[in-house]
Amino acid sequence: MEKDIKDQILKLKKEKNAIILAHYYQIPEIQDIADAVGDSYYLSEIARDCKESVIVFCGVKFMAESAKILSPEKTVLFPVLDAGCPMADMANTADLIKLKNQHPKALTVCYINSSTEVKALCDVCVTSSSALKIMKKVDNQEIIFLPDRNLGGYIAEQFPDKKFILWEGFCPTHEKIEKESILKLKNSLEDVKILVHPECNKEIRNIADYIGSTSGIIKHATESTNKNYIIVTEEGVLYELKKSNPNKNFHVIDSGMICNNMKKTTLEDVYGSLLNMQNEIILDEDTRIKAHRALMNMHEMAR
Numbered sequence: 001m002e003k004d005i006k007d008q009i010l011k012l013k014k015e016k017n018a019i020i021l022a023h024y025y026q027i028p029e030i031q032d033i034a035d036a037v038g039d040s041y042y043l044s045e046i047a048r049d050c051k052e053s054v055i056v057f058c059g060v061k062f063m064a065e066s067a068k069i070l071s072p073e074k075t076v077l078f079p080v081l082d083a084g085c086p087m088a089d090m091a092n093t094a095d096l097i098k099l100k101n102q103h104p105k106a107l108t109v110c111y112i113n114s115s116t117e118v119k120a121l122c123d124v125c126v127t128s129s130s131a132l133k134i135m136k137k138v139d140n141q142e143i144i145f146l147p148d149r150n151l152g153g154y155i156a157e158q159f160p161d162k163k164f165i166l167w168e169g170f171c172p173t174h175e176k177i178e179k180e181s182i183l184k185l186k187n188s189l190e191d192v193k194i195l196v197h198p199e200c201n202k203e204i205r206n207i208a209d210y211i212g213s214t215s216g217i218i219k220h221a222t223e224s225t226n227k228n229y230i231i232v233t234e235e236g237v238l239y240e241l242k243k244s245n246p247n248k249n250f251h252v253i254d255s256g257m258i259c260n261n262m263k264k265t266t267l268e269d270v271y272g273s274l275l276n277m278q279n280e281i282i283l284d285e286d287t288r289i290k291a292h293r294a295l296m297n298m299h300e301m302a303r
């Protein structure tokens with residue numbers, strides 16, 4: 001049955017000249033049928049450069065919207081329309097306009113985990129894998145960063161001479177992790193490294209052996225020689241980690257780290273969306289053009 005639907009998706013993909021993009025947090029079945037699996041930066045580059053006329057984006061809404069911002073001539077299908085990112089929803093344009101008015105000299109930097117409307121008000125976007133490289137190229141002394149106070153705090157720590165005005169947003173999946181549960185797990189293991197996503201708070205970042213994006217975590221574990229790794233990000237990354245490193249052990253804390261929105265997309269959703277060409281991302285063109293500038297600046301500055 002699963003093979004049937006996979007075959008049908010692959011057939012439809014050819015007929016419709018489509019590419020399937022999936023984030024590392026997607027369920028394994030979705031990662032298996034994708035043409036590209038990656039972190040949000042990598043997927044934004046593929047969406048910008050791919051030759052196919054249809055993109056099926058398996059991830060959360062800001063990712064599919066970013067694909068459409070970068071490739072307005074392509075049809076971007078988003079199989080589950082209500083797969084949002086609670087952190088992105090924590091930033092709104094009215095409060096951002098007020099904050100910008102209070103700090104007229106500040107550069108406004110937004111995490112790609114934000115709506116198209118918020119991006120349209122920002123100077124440059126960043127992802128967790130590109131943020132430090134981009135910030136090194138910024139001359140401004142004052143930076144408004146939104147919506148993630150944790151990624152923002154992590155960046156601010158690396159640039160102590162700059163003044164950061166941080167939005168109070170956070171990722172519920174990464175924020176709920178407790179230091180004690182990681183340390184307990186660490187004490188039960190030998191030859192272990194703790195790999196942490198920068199969406200975790202400072203207390204967790206402080207006990208990390210490595211801090212980086214989903215692709216950074218996978219690369220670091222793959223290049224390290226340790227036997228055991230505690231993975232402090234959404235559990236979807238375990239699929240790629242285990243595939244690439246069959247002789248290493250990957251551990252997560254007992255209570256788990258799941259992003260419910262990332263788990264919503266099923267093979268049936270992808271099939272239905274492609275078959276009927278439904279759940280297309282449509283953006284207001286004026287807003288898209290403004291948001292495009294922030295994403296293009298990201299690609300330019302991350303080079």
Ligand code: 13P
Binds near residue numbers: 040127
């Ligand atoms: P990455 O860019 O590291 O894949 O992160 C995306 C995300 O939403 C993490 O929660």
Ligand code: SF4
Binds near residue numbers: 086173
């Ligand atoms: Fe958003 Fe957190 Fe889910 Fe990433 S893990 S998509 S930041 S809610």
